[in-house]
Amino acid sequence: xCGLASIFxxxxxxLFLLKEGLAVFKTVTPASFIFGKSWYPISEPPQxxxxxxxxxxxxxxxxxxxxSVPIGVACAIYIAEVAPLRAKEILKAGIELLAAIPSVVxxxxxxxxxxxxxxxxxxxxxxxxxxxGSIMLAFMAMPxxxxxxxxxxxxxxxxxxxxxxxxxxxHWQTIYRVLLPAASSGILxxxxxxxxxxxxxxMAVMMIxxxxxxxxxxxxxxxxxLTATIAxxxxxxxxxxxxxxxxxxxxxxxxxxxFAINVTADLFLHRKK
Amino acid sequence: xxxxxxxxxxxxxxxxxxxxxxxxxVGLVIVIIIxxxxxxxxxxxxxxxxxxxxxxxxxxxxxxxxxxxxxxxxLFALPIVLLAAIYLSEYAGDNFLTRIIKLAIVNLAGxxxxxxxxxxxxxxxxxxxxxxSILSGSLTLGIMILPILITxxxxxxxxxxxxFREVSFSLGASKWQTIRHIVLPNAIPGILTGTILGLGRAxxxxxxxxxxxxxxxxxxxxxxxFDQAMALPYHLYVISTQVPNVDEKIRYGTALVLLVxxxxxxxxxxxxxxxxxKKKKW
Numbered sequence: 403x404c405g406l407a408s409i410f411x412x413x414x415x416x417l418f419l420l421k422e423g424l425a426v427f428k429t430v431t432p433a434s435f436i437f438g439k440s441w442y443p444i445s446e447p448p449q450x451x452x453x454x455x456x457x458x459x460x461x462x463x464x465x466x467x468x469x470s471v472p473i474g475v476a477c478a479i480y481i482a483e484v485a486p487l488r489a490k491e492i493l494k495a496g497i498e499l500l501a502a503i504p505s506v507v508x509x510x511x512x513x514x515x516x517x518x519x520x521x522x523x524x525x526x527x528x529x530x531x532x533x534x535g536s537i538m539l540a541f542m543a544m545p546x547x548x549x550x551x552x553x554x555x556x557x558x559x560x561x562x563x564x565x566x567x568x569x570x571x572x573h574w575q576t577i578y579r580v581l582l583p584a585a586s587s588g589i590l591x592x593x594x595x596x597x598x599x600x601x602x603x604x605m606a607v608m609m610i611x612x613x614x615x616x617x618x619x620x621x622x623x624x625x626x627x628l629t630a631t632i633a634x635x636x637x638x639x640x641x642x643x644x645x646x647x648x649x650x651x652x653x654x655x656x657x658x659x660x661f662a663i664n665v666t667a668d669l670f671l672h673r674k675k
Numbered sequence: 676x677x678x679x680x681x682x683x684x685x686x687x688x689x690x691x692x693x694x695x696x697x698x699x700x701v702g703l704v705i706v707i708i709i710x711x712x713x714x715x716x717x718x719x720x721x722x723x724x725x726x727x728x729x730x731x732x733x734x735x736x737x738x739x740x741x742x743x744x745x746x747x748x749x750l751f752a753l754p755i756v757l758l759a760a761i762y763l764s765e766y767a768g769d770n771f772l773t774r775i776i777k778l779a780i781v782n783l784a785g786x787x788x789x790x791x792x793x794x795x796x797x798x799x800x801x802x803x804x805x806x807x808s809i810l811s812g813s814l815t816l817g818i819m820i821l822p823i824l825i826t827x828x829x830x831x832x833x834x835x836x837x838x839f840r841e842v843s844f845s846l847g848a849s850k851w852q853t854i855r856h857i858v859l860p861n862a863i864p865g866i867l868t869g870t871i872l873g874l875g876r877a878x879x880x881x882x883x884x885x886x887x888x889x890x891x892x893x894x895x896x897x898x899x900x901f902d903q904a905m906a907l908p909y910h911l912y913v914i915s916t917q918v919p920n921v922d923e924k925i926r927y928g929t930a931l932v933l934l935v936x937x938x939x940x941x942x943x944x945x946x947x948x949x950x951x952x953k954k955k956k957w
Contacts (some may be wrong), residue, residue: 407755408825409779411818415786418797426948435725476693483696484687493694495945500701502941504879506908507930510705510915514923524942544697575738576681602787604882609916629789629882636793642803653793664785668778 419657423650426450435651436501441615443645445636450648454617458532458625459601461618462611466543466600467538471593473540474547478592481548481559482555483577494549501545509606512538517610524622530612533621538606543563543596550595553569554588555581591670598663677712708931715928722895725910731922734929739896740809740904741878743935744888747813747900748877749870753819757866760820762798763856784822785797789882810900812888820869820873827872831865832858864951867942875940879933881908891917907933 426435430450438451481493518535521529558581566576583587612624613634626634632649639646684815723733767773805811835858843853881889889909897904911929914921 407759408776408783408821408854411821412779412782414798415790418794419790420803422797424794447777473693473696476690480687480694484690496698496701498941499705499938500697502875502879502934502937503701503704504881504908506879506881506936507708507934510754510911510926510930511708513915514926515707518810534680541697541700550696551872570905572679572683574686578686585877598785602785602789602945604787604789605912606936609912629787632789632793633882633885636796642738650793650797653790656790660785661782664782665778668781 403565417655419650420569422476422647423652424647425562426644426651429644430648436655441631443522443639443648445661446560448599448644448648450644452628452631452648452652454615455626455628455631456651457617458611458615459627459629461532461625462535462539462607462627463597463600465527465532465596465621466539467593467651469536470543470547470596470600474544474590474592474596475551477544478548478551478555478589479577479582482552483573483581494552494652497545497548501539501549505542505603506605506609508538508542509609512610517648526622528612530569530610530619530624531622532611534620535607535611535625535627538602538610539603542603542606543600546599547592550592551585551589552554554592555654557588557671587670591667594663594667595671597661601616601663602629602660606643608633685891687738705934708927710932711923712927712929712931714794715924716931720925720928721932722749725892731925734891734895734907734910734932737905737907738931738932740888740890741899741907743809744812744884744902744906745877746815747809748816748820748876750823751817752873753870753944756821756824756828756870759825760832760866761854763825765850765858778820780825781902783818784824784826787882788819788880789885791815791883792886794818795883802886805891806901807886807888807903808890808901810906810907811899812906813885815878815883815887816880819880820877822870823876824873827869828862828866831862831869834865835861843846846891865946866952868948871940871944871947875937875944878938878940879908881906884909907936 425508432440435452435508437453438449438454440449441454442449442453462596466623477493477497481490485493489658512534516534519527519529520526520531520534524533535657558630562580562584567573572580608630611627611630613626614624614629615626615631618625632652635645636649639649715863720734721738724732724736726732763773763776766775775787792815795811795818799805799811799814800807822889839857839861840853843857844850884906887907888904890903891913893903893905907929909934911926915926916931
């Protein structure tokens, strides 16, 4: 029966999010909640439109993906194929180490190092921008991307590689033309799970993106993400208020996004077999 | 031919560069925190309560709070994990239900940590009326680490060779006796590794405890599981963003203690795994 516990918890989480979150739709329609352009939850009457927050998450996530995907996949190829055996073990341990660093510590380090750099390099009034968040989050996505992509490369049958090498291809040609296409669905899953991690990340984002709930038009502006909004405002929201319900509704949105990403990634991983 | 060899050299150089790009900043982060945090670590820092609005003094209540939370989470999660893992590896057939359970685990692993916080708030704090307490926080963290623990434990159980079980069956042992005396003992190092990794994760997470347990400032130690408590990751968040003019040394010191705590657990897990692999007889 305990095997069912995991299903039970997934359903329980969703039910309780629904229970608290759906109440907000008594006051706003779902469309105006998702596409509403202003988020002023404590004004009177409250304006509960989460478009700025969705765009904030999107900006930060896209930025992080642009940085982490090429570097992460390249690193996975290096570890799986190029690195000598000893270096491989050390690198893998290093990547595991990165995955283990708590996000609040990374956020803190981002705050004291990255944020001032961004401020001086781009000559901005504040370094707390979407770009800082993207860079920091890229580092949180990379361990996921590297380890899953490396697994995918590793599980390509050895005969593929031997065949390509026997036909006179160089090692790089083999990697590029044979291994990468063969491992593509696994790598895609790795990228998706990495992105899933970025969207769900809370603390580091809250500490370094500046938390301004306005629609951003460049990466060099402060933004506020869905996750940071929940974390920052739940402490002040009165239990049972519209604001409280709205934050739970944001939780539903996040839950659905992560659900979609995980199911799709799982499909990719299983297609491989 | 010459050309393709050159292309390969260039390509490998870029792959190497990308790897450096990940490894070097990680090394730097750790070195910076150690270098700037180490001078702050004294007996007084570790065992004193925060003073002067957290601008001086130590981190003892936060440290204790984190230890309580992590222990509570494991106490709650471990029984469920063991039963679920045994079911999945020994009893479950390859059918639709198993597929759904596995998908649910994957999903639990991917749910953003702040959503766990919301869930804990709705279920434990509001619905069960536990209030913001160590109990609510531990339960929330326990559910959060379920997927990691189930996955690693299941792998550990499945990696016990099938022949072990066959021998046991042939000696007349029942299925449960086989699991209890043959499979479990051989899987314990693997399960232990997973548990410690889960502990590390629980110790470092902030978002799930924000609304379920964490106290901004609470100098005395918690007396029961229904008390609020400070926690190390939340304390770091508070002193680096909410309280102005905190001495940099205290911030780095707190970050270092948290980092060491989490990395130490990971290190222990890695060592157990390594020793186990070396000793493995199959």
